[in-house]
Amino acid sequence: MAKIDDVARLAKVSKGTVSNVFSQKRPTSNEVRERVMSVSRQLNYVPNHTARSLVTKKTMAIGLTIPHGSFFFSAFHTQFINGVILEAAYYGYRVLLDIIPVHEVKTPFLTSYPIDGAVVMRPTANDERINLMHMGQIPFVTVGHVMNENIEHSTSVDNDNVQMMSNICEYLVGKGHTDIMFLNANEHMTVSIDRKASFIQAMKVRGLDVEEYMIHHKPPELNSSEYMDYGYEETIDILGKQKKKVTAIIADDDRTAFSVLNAIKDLNLSVPGDVSIFVICGDNSMMVQSNPSLTSMDLQPSELGAQSVRLLMHQLGVLQGDYDENIIVEGKIIERNSVSTIGHEEDRK
Amino acid sequence: MAKIDDVARLAKVSKGTVSNVFSQKRPTSNEVRERVMSVSRQLNYVPNHTARSLVTKKTMAIGLTIPHGSFFFSAFHTQFINGVILEAAYYGYRVLLDIIPVHEVKTPFLTSYPIDGAVVMRPTANDERINLMHMGQIPFVTVGHVMNENIEHSTSVDNDNVQMMSNICEYLVGKGHTDIMFLNANEHMTVSIDRKASFIQAMKVRGLDVEEYMIHHKPPELNSSEYMDYGYEETIDILGKQKKKVTAIIADDDRTAFSVLNAIKDLNLSVPGDVSIFVICGDNSMMVQSNPSLTSMDLQPSELGAQSVRLLMHQLGVLQGDYDENIIVEGKIIERNSVSTIGHEEDRK
DNA sequence: CTGAAAGCGCTTACAG
DNA sequence: CTGAAAGCGCTTACAG
Numbered sequence: 001m002a003k004i005d006d007v008a009r010l011a012k013v014s015k016g017t018v019s020n021v022f023s024q025k026r027p028t029s030n031e032v033r034e035r036v037m038s039v040s041r042q043l044n045y046v047p048n049h050t051a052r053s054l055v056t057k058k059t060m061a062i063g064l065t066i067p068h069g070s071f072f073f074s075a076f077h078t079q080f081i082n083g084v085i086l087e088a089a090y091y092g093y094r095v096l097l098d099i100i101p102v103h104e105v106k107t108p109f110l111t112s113y114p115i116d117g118a119v120v121m122r123p124t125a126n127d128e129r130i131n132l133m134h135m136g137q138i139p140f141v142t143v144g145h146v147m148n149e150n151i152e153h154s155t156s157v158d159n160d161n162v163q164m165m166s167n168i169c170e171y172l173v174g175k176g177h178t179d180i181m182f183l184n185a186n187e188h189m190t191v192s193i194d195r196k197a198s199f200i201q202a203m204k205v206r207g208l209d210v211e212e213y214m215i216h217h218k219p220p221e222l223n224s225s226e227y228m229d230y231g232y233e234e235t236i237d238i239l240g241k242q243k244k245k246v247t248a249i250i251a252d253d254d255r256t257a258f259s260v261l262n263a264i265k266d267l268n269l270s271v272p273g274d275v276s277i278f279v280i281c282g283d284n285s286m287m288v289q290s291n292p293s294l295t296s297m298d299l300q301p302s303e304l305g306a307q308s309v310r311l312l313m314h315q316l317g318v319l320q321g322d323y324d325e326n327i328i329v330e331g332k333i334i335e336r337n338s339v340s341t342i343g344h345e346e347d348r349k
Numbered sequence: 350m351a352k353i354d355d356v357a358r359l360a361k362v363s364k365g366t367v368s369n370v371f372s373q374k375r376p377t378s379n380e381v382r383e384r385v386m387s388v389s390r391q392l393n394y395v396p397n398h399t400a401r402s403l404v405t406k407k408t409m410a411i412g413l414t415i416p417h418g419s420f421f422f423s424a425f426h427t428q429f430i431n432g433v434i435l436e437a438a439y440y441g442y443r444v445l446l447d448i449i450p451v452h453e454v455k456t457p458f459l460t461s462y463p464i465d466g467a468v469v470m471r472p473t474a475n476d477e478r479i480n481l482m483h484m485g486q487i488p489f490v491t492v493g494h495v496m497n498e499n500i501e502h503s504t505s506v507d508n509d510n511v512q513m514m515s516n517i518c519e520y521l522v523g524k525g526h527t528d529i530m531f532l533n534a535n536e537h538m539t540v541s542i543d544r545k546a547s548f549i550q551a552m553k554v555r556g557l558d559v560e561e562y563m564i565h566h567k568p569p570e571l572n573s574s575e576y577m578d579y580g581y582e583e584t585i586d587i588l589g590k591q592k593k594k595v596t597a598i599i600a601d602d603d604r605t606a607f608s609v610l611n612a613i614k615d616l617n618l619s620v621p622g623d624v625s626i627f628v629i630c631g632d633n634s635m636m637v638q639s640n641p642s643l644t645s646m647d648l649q650p651s652e653l654g655a656q657s658v659r660l661l662m663h664q665l666g667v668l669q670g671d672y673d674e675n676i677i678v679e680g681k682i683i684e685r686n687s688v689s690t691i692g693h694e695e696d697r698k
Numbered sequence: 699c700t701g702a703a704a705g706c707g708c709t710t711a712c713a714g
Numbered sequence: 715c716t717g718a719a720a721g722c723g724c725t726t727a728c729a730g
Contacts, residue, residue: 051707
């Protein structure tokens with residue numbers, strides 16, 4: 001645990017010079033630099049991060065705020081976080097995981113947050129975490145819209161859920177599907193609300209009515225042992241018992257899709273011959289691994305993560321120039337083998 | 350951004366007293382405490398974390414080191430991290446994500462790590478990260494054994510992979526299975542090596558030979574688009590094409606298990622009627638969601654995470670008393686519906 | 699129970 | 715290009 005004084009003394013320079021050799025904020029002569037570095041290696045010296053932070057007023061860390069509670073990483077989360085970490089590292093920032101519960105923030109700050117900014121995932125209506133950031137004057141960017149009173153402007157990244165559902169419907173209807181079942185996310189999530197509305201709208205535009213049994217919501221996350229087999233049950237129920245006509249199923253994640261695939265096989269039907277499956281998001285390597293491989297809408301979560309960091313860097317002044325405060329990342333349809341073209345098959349007859 | 354001086358002045362006390370009110374390291378009179386808190390609220394004051402750290406020499410953060418490269422969270426990782434975060438929060442510590450690549454650590458420390466200790470996941474042989482921790486005199490605990498030269502003692506948490514495989518074999522053989530296929534993890538992982546050896550040994554002890562086609566390794570993680578459908582292909586190949594007799598398949602994670610289930614259904618066989626499936630680890634909620642639900646060995650990753658933090662707390666002096674330097678967390682078999690008893694069925698005939 | 703003062707290990711104007 | 719000195723915002727013996 002050598003400190004700057006030790007190095008300065010041994011290298012016969014001032015502390016300021018040692019500081020400059022490491023920070024490279026001011027030029028140093030080759031001779032001095034090498035002398036300092038040599039002594040530093042010898043002493044195993046590295047500048048103390050905390051002391052530096054105290055004077056620069058930068059922690060070089062950003063917070064990544066994840067709601068605690070029933071904590072679970074979907075493929076979306078995993079990839080998003082991956083994007084955040086890599087992009088942050090690129091700018092020399094580390095990532096501090098925060099787990100402020102969405103509600104009941106008891107002891108808000110025992111001390112200040114040792115972060116320069118934060119990425120807030122899944123903001124809820126009037127999210128306490130956002131009020132805290134706002135109070136603490138910590139720059140932040142959210143994934144999805146902020147819905148807090150008293151906060152007007154805010155920086156965010158998001159997918160366009162409305163556009164996305166519309167594209168999915170266009171794709172499926174374009175392939176001849178008119179009886180589409182939608183297994184949506186939890187009822188309470190804002191994305192799920194947006195997607196449902198957009199789904200109905202997109203079908204309507206194409207002259208197709210969406211009956212109630214065509215939309216289902218994933219039950220709220222329960223204790224794992226109580227977890228219902230949502231995708232499987234719904235599929236067996238609607239296609240098997242109720243014998244409804246369904247030619248395509250949209251599943252809101254890869255796990256649900258797998259469960260649906262499972263059910264279809266148990267009904268002695270085939271994918272995509274009898275029923276097509278379309279996945280929103282999900283882990284690509286997993287969807288390739290499936291048989292048949294699953295056609296999906298890639299939400300580019302890792303790109304979302306990277307963009308959120310870039311927005312933060314703009315706010316922190318690390319990145320210069322103009323920028324959009326609200327960034328929309330496009331969803332991309334990745335065609336694999338789980339969606340059939342109904343028209344073509346009929347043509348062949 | 351009020352500072353301690355502002356509060357001290359307004360509350361008409363010394364800085365030291367304000368400090369005590371917040372840190373509670375020395376008693377303060379009610380009167381003074383309330384005066385200080387009232388002023389602090391008014392000024393929106395919170396102690397500066399960095400300044401405190403500089404003098405206490407504690408960052409109140411622990412690092413969580415995850416190999417970067419083909420970064421992917423399995424259910425094990427997710428739950429492990431969850432355990433780490435919650436347990437760390439319990440002791441007032443935050444979690445800093447570290448992404449030092451396993452190899453090529455170029456600029457080891459531009460500055461010191463702002464952490465008090467670290468949890469290192471997946472140590473590899475002669476892991477550079479561990480050498481760094483060792484050099485930097487940062488206490489750390491690993492998940493799995495350390496295999497570095499020059500490092501003799503180390504603190505770790507782990508499952509007993511040998512015991513675990515033995516238990517699984519005992520369980521399956523006990524149910525009448527003698528032809529068991531094992532879809533193991535990546536060949537290079539230490540857990541996979543341990544499990545393979547143990548599998549062969551456990552079968553041998555029971556008078557059963559393991560032929561080569563009975564053990565397969567997951568291919569190294571490739572670009573997602575090149576990812577082979579490992580579990581599916583192997584199952585179709587061995588059971589379908591080669592027509593080998595296999596009554597039970599052990600899959601090393603839930604995703605592989607799903608893929609196997611998929612294959613078995615495509616072979617017009619049933620689970621567990623024709624083939625049983627046993628999963629090592631995996632996400633419980635997902636395995637319940639499957640049909641049939643999947644019998645598995647729960648590695649208790651979140652318990653492993655919590656224990657690793659507790660070990661760290663011991664090393665940091667936060668937790669007092671004696672402790673084991675190497676903690677083994679038991680794997681628990683969770684019986685669900687994917688393993689049949691062959692003996693019973695034959696009895697019925 | 700409270701205060702005055704030194705110090706944690708750096709960086710940063712200010713001079714030269 | 716380099717040095718001397720002040721200061722970042724706290725905590726902590728030391729006195730009382």
